[in-house]
Amino acid sequence: MKNLSLFLTLLVLSVCANAQEKQQDSTKLQQLDEVLVNAVRVNATSPITHTNVSKEDLEKRNLGQDIPVLLNFLPSVVTSSDAGAGVGYTYIRVRGINAQSTNITLNGIPYNDAESLGTFWVNLGDFASSVESLQLQRGVGTSTNGSGAFGASINVLTDAVSDVANAEISNSFGSYNTRKHNVKFSTGKLNNHFEIAGRLSQIKSDGYIDRASSDLKSYFLQGAYVDDNRLIKAITFSGHEVTYQSWNGLEDLDLLENDRTFNTAGMYTDEFGNTRFHENEEDNYQQDHYQLHYTERINNNWSTNLSLNYTHGKGYFEQYKEDEDFADYDLEEITIGGETVNTTDLIRRRWLDNDFYVVNANANYKKNKLDMIFGGSYSAYDGDHFGEIIWARNASSSEINDTYYDGNGKKKDASFFTKATVKLNDKISLFGDLQMRFVDYKTTGLTSDRVPLLIDENYSFFNPKLGVTYELNTNNNIYFSYARANREPNRDDFENNETVKPEQLNDFELGYRHQSETFSINTNLYYMLYNEQLVLTGDRDNVGNPIRTNSGDSYRLGLEVEAVVKPLEWLMVQPAITVSSNKNKSTVVSRDGALADLGETNISYSPEVVLSNALVFNPVNNLNLSLLTKYVGEQYMGNTDSDASKLDSYFVNDINVSYKLDTNAFVKSITFSALVNNIFNEKYISNGYYYTYDDTWSVPNETTTIEGTGYYPQATRNFLVGATLKF
Template sequence: MKNLFAFLALFVLSVSVFSQEKQQDSTKIETLDEVLVKAVRVDATSPITHSNVTKEDIEKRNLGQDIPVLLNYLPSVVTTTDAGAGVGYTGIRVRGVSSQSTNVTINGIPYNDAESLGTFWVNLGDIASSVESLQLQRGVGTSTNGSGAFGASINVLTDAVSDDAYGEISNSFGSFNTRKHTLKFSTGKINDHIEIAGRLSQIKSDGYIDRASSDIKSYYLQAAYVSEKTLLKAITFSGKEVTYQSWNGLEDLEKLENDRTYNTAGEYTDENGNTQFYDNEVDDYQQDHYQLHWNQKIANNWSTNLALNYTQGRGFFEQYKEDEDFSDYGFEELTVNGETVNTTDLIRRRWLDNDYYVVNANANYKDNKLNVIFGGSYSYYEGDHFGEVIWARYATDSEIRDHYYDGVGKKQDLSGFAKATLRFNDNWSLFGDLQVRNVSYETTGISSDLVPFNVDETYTFFNPKAGVTFELNNKNNFYFSFARANREPNRDDFKGNPDIKPEKLNDFELGWRHNNENFRIYANAYYMLYNDQLVLTGELDDVGSAQRDNSGESYRLGLELDAAIKISDMFSINPNVTLSSNKNKEMVADIDGELQNLGTTNISFSPEVVAGNAFVLKPVKGLQMALLSKFVGEQFMSNTDAEKSKLDSYFVTDFNISYELKMNKIFKSIVFTGLANNIFDKEYISNGYYYTYDDTWTDPNQVTTIEGAGYYPQATANFLLGATLKF
C-alpha cells in the first residue's frame, strides 16, 4: 500500500509525455500518408477512447528499447520484458488484456501472428526509428483489419514522405552492454515527386537476466511517388533476431531473493555432475515484410486506397534437453553394452516457416457533414511447424534434418466494413461502424507432442459499433459508444482444449474531453462485458507461451483519467490513472480432486490500479527533462485468487533528458539523449506464471493440488545514453 500512497501523493501534484494529445482542427487537410491508416484510426472528437503518439514523442526515449516499453506511460498500460531491460522479448497489456487480444496494424496491414494472435515486437528491431505516428485505441475501438481487438488496438504509421533530403546517424549505449546503431536517410522529393528513404539498424544487449542476450538486425526501405492526388508507396522492412532464451522465469524463491538474475534456460548437468549452460539455447527468427500502397484522390470528396502485403517468417528455437524419452521423438530402443537404452540427452530445434498474404481496399467519401469509409480485407496464412534433433547422445537410425514431427496450419480471413460519421450540427455527431468477418482455420499433421493435431473451424462474426459525440463548445465534448466484438481462439487454445469457444464482448464507453490552453483532462468510464472471455490461466507451455481458457461470464469496469497541466512555458505536469474492477462472475476450479465453485474472482493479470505521471521541465530552448513514474497495483496470476499467484504492486521512476544543439555547418543539429531507468533501484517483478498439478502418489487415497509459481524480475537501476547527428 505504501507504493500506492506514494504515487497518489505525486498524482495530486502531477504521465506520460506521450499522452499529450492535441485537439485537431476538424477542417485540417489530411496528408496522403495519413490516409493510409484512416480506415483503422479515429479523429480527436470520435467517440472512441484513444491516445496519439508522434515521432517527436518517441525520439525522446528511443534508445533501443521495444515499442511496448516506449508506450509504458500511456493510460491503462502495463509492460514487461523477459530479459528484464526492455530489449528482446517484451509484452504489453492494456486494461489487463493480453497481447493476443490486442490488434496491431502497420500502415493498415495486420501484424498479429495469424495463428498465435500475438505480436512479437522483437521481430521488428528498431521499428520505433521508422514510426511517423501511432494511435493506441482502448476497448474495442473502430473496425480494423485482421483479428479483432478485445482490449486495445495499436495502429502504426511508418515514415511519411519527406519534402527535404536528410540523413541521421544515431548511436547509443548503456547498462548490460546495451547498444544501438542506426543510419537513416531520405533523398527528399526528387523533381517534386519521387522519394527514396531507408534505415539500417543493429541493437545488441547482454540483458539484465543472465545470458539473456539479444542481437537484432533490421532495415526499412521505402520508395514513393507523390503527386497532387496520388501516392504510390513501396515499403520493405525486415528484422533478424537471435535472443538467448529467458522465458523460464525464476521459481526458486531463495534465488529470487539472493540471485535474481539467475537464468535456468540452457542449464544441464554434465557427465561429471557439474552444472553447465548450453551456449546456443537461442531463439533465431527472421521476418521480411513487403507492402505496396496506392492512394488516389478521385475528386474533392472521394479517395481510395489499395494495399498489398506479403510477409515471410522463418526460424527456430534451439534447446538442450536431458533424459528425453525415445518415444517422444519416434526413436526405437537401443542396446548399448548389453543394456537397453530408451532415454537420451539431445539438442532439438523447433521450426516455424510461414507465409502471409494480405489485400486491403477501401474508399472514403467526405464532405462538411458526412465522412464515410467502406472496404474490405482478405488474408491467407500458411505455417509449417516441424522439429529436428540435431544431436543426441544415443539415437537410432536417422538422416540429417529428419523431422520428428510435422504440422501445417492454414488460415483465411475475409472481412468487410462500413463506417460513417454524420455531423448533424455544430454540437452533435453520430458514429456508426458495421463489420462482417469470416475466419476459417485448419491444421493437419502432428504437434510437437507427437499426437495428431487436426482443427477445422469456420466462424462468421458480426461486429456492430455506434457512438454519439456532443460538443458543448470548443473546449468540451462528451461521448458515448457501444461496440460488439467477437474473436476466434488461437492455435495454442485449440491444443489445450479442442472444445474451446470464441470470445464475445460488449463494450460500453462514456467519456468527457476538456481542452484549453493550459489545462487538458480526458475522463473515460468503461464497462466491458464478456462471454467466454479467453483469459490467461497463468500457466505456460513448454516453450514459454501463455495459456488461455474460456472463463464464462466476466467483466472489466473502470475509470480512466488522463490530464496535462501547463504550469508555465517551462514546466508542465501530466498525470494519468486507471481504477478498475475485473471479475470472473463464477469461477469453477478442480482443487484437491473436486470441482469447487469459487464464486466471483479476479481476472488474472488485471491490477485494479495503474497510474503514471511525468514532471516535464524545459528550462531553455532545445532542452527537455522529464521525471517519469509508474505505479501498478497488486495482481493475481491465476483466476482463482490463489495467494501464491499474487504479484506485489510496484512503483518505479525513470529520468529522461534530451537536448538538441543546433549547428550551422556540417550538421543541422546534434541531439543528445539520456534515460536513467528505475533510478531508485527498486527490485520489482512485472510478470510471472502460476500452475498447479495433482499429487496422487504421496497418499494413494487422496488427491492434493500442488501449486507453483515463477517470476520475471525486472532490471534495477540502469541507464542508456545516445547521440543523433542530423544532416
C-alpha cells in the same frame, strides 16, 4: 539480393503506375500519408477512447528499447520484458488485456501472427525509428484489419514522405552492454515527385537476466511517388533476431531473493556431473515484409486506398534436453553393452516457416456533414511447424536434422466494413461502424508433442459499433459508444482445450474531453461485458506460450483519466490514472480432488490500479528533462484469488534528459539523450506465471493440489545514453 530485387520490382511498378508532374504542398502530402491508416484510426472528437503518439514523443526515449516499453506511460498500459531491460522479448497489456487480444496494424496491414494471434516486436528491432505516428485505441475501438481487437488496438503509420533531403546517424550505449546503432536517409522529393528513404539498424544487449542476450538486425526501405492527388509507396522492412531464451523465469524463491538474475534456460548436467549451459539455447528468426500502397484523392469528396502485403517468416528455437524418451521422437530402443537404452540427451530445433498475404481496399467519402469510409481486407496464411534433432548422445536410428514432427496451419480471414460519422448539427455527431468478418482455419499434422492437431473451423462474426459525440463548446465534448467484438481461439487454445469456444465482448464507453492551451483532460468510464472470455490461466505450455481458458461470464469496469497540465511555460505535468474492477462472475476449479465453487474472482493479470505521470521541465530552449513515474497495483497471475498467485504492487521512477544542439555546419543538429531507469533501484516483478498440479502419490488415496509460481524479475537501476546527428 532476393529481398532487394523484390523491392526494386515493386518500386518500378509504383513509379510506372503514374508519371504526372504537379506541384503539391506538404499539407496535402501529409493528408495523403494519413489515408493509409484512415480506415483503422479515429479523429480527435470520435466517440472512441484513444491516445495518439507522435514521432517526437517516441524520439525522446528511443535509445534501443522496444515499442511496448516506449508506450509504458500511456493510460492502462502495463509492460514487461523477459530479459528485464526492455530489449528482446517485451510485452504490453492494456486494461489487463494481453497481446493475443490486442490488434496491431502497420500501415493498415495486420501484424498479429495469424495462428497465435500474438505480436512479436522482437522481430522488428528498432522499428520505433521508422514510425511517423501511432494510435492506441482502448476498448473494442473502430473496425480494423486482421484478428479483431478484443480490448485494445495499436495502429502504426511508418515514416512520411520527406520534402527535403536529410540523413541521420544515431548511437546509444548503456547498462548490460546494451548498444544501438542506426543510420537513416531520405533523398527528399526528387523532381517534386520521387523519394527514396531508408534505415539500417542493429541493437545488441546482454540483458539484465544472465545470458538473456539480444542481437537484433533490421532495415527499412521506402520508395515513393507523389503528386497533387496521389501517393504510391513501395515499402520493405525486415528484422532478424537472435535472442538467448529467458522465458523460464525463476521458481526458486531463494534465487529470487539472492540471485535474481539467474537464468535456468539452457542448463544441463554433463556426463561428469558438472552443471553447464548450452551456448545456443536461443531463438533465431527472420521476418521480411513487402508492402505496396496506392492512395488517390479523386476529388474533394472521394479518396481511395489499395494496399498489398507479403510477409515471410522463418526461424527456430533451439533447446538442449536431457533424458528424453526415444518414443517422444519416434525413435527405437537400442542396446548398448547388453543394456536396453530408451532415453538420450539431445539438441532439438523447433521451426516455423510461414507466408502471409494481405490485400486491403477502402474508399473515403466526405461532403458537408458526412464522413464515410467503407472497404474490406482479405488475408491468407500458410505456416509449417516442424522439429529437428540436430544432435543426440544416443542417436538410435536417427540421422542429423531428422524431422520428428511436422504440421501445417492455413488460415483465411476476410472482413468488410462500413463506417460513417454524420454531423447532425453544430453540437451532435453520430458514429456508426458495421463489420462482417469470416475466418476459415485448418490444420493438419502433429504438434511439437507429436499429437495430431486437426482443426477445421469456420467462423462468421458481426461486429456493430455505434456512438454519439456532443460538443458542449469548442473546448469540451462528451461521448458515448457501444461496440461488439467477436474473436476466434488461437492455435494454442485448440491444443490445450478440445472444447474451446470463440469469445464475445460488449463494450460500453462514456467519456468527457476538455482541450485548451494550458489544460487538457480526457476521462473515460468503461464497462466491458464478456461471454466466454479467453483469460490467461497463469500457466504456460512446454514452449513457454501462455495457456488460456474460457471463463464464462466476466467483466471489466474501470475509470481512466489522462491529462496535460501546463501551469508555467517551462513546466508540464502529464498524469494518467486507471482504477478498475475485473471479475470472473463464477469460477469453479478442481482442488484437492473435488470441485470447488469460488464464486466471483479476479481476472488474471488485471491490476485494479495503474498510475503514471510525466513531470516535464523545459528550463531553456532545446533542453527537456522528464521525471517518469509508474505505479502498478497488486494483481493475480491466476483466476482463483490464491495468495500464492499474487504479484506485489510496484512503483518505479525514470529520468529522461534530452538536449538538442543546433549548428549551422554540415551537421544541422546534434541531440544528446540520456535515460536512467528505475532510479531508486527497486527490485520489482512485473510478470510471472502460476500453475497447479495434483499430488496423488505422497499420501495413499488422497489428492492434494500443489501450487507453483515463477517470476520475471525486472532490471534494477540502469541507464542508456545516446547521440543523434542530423544532416
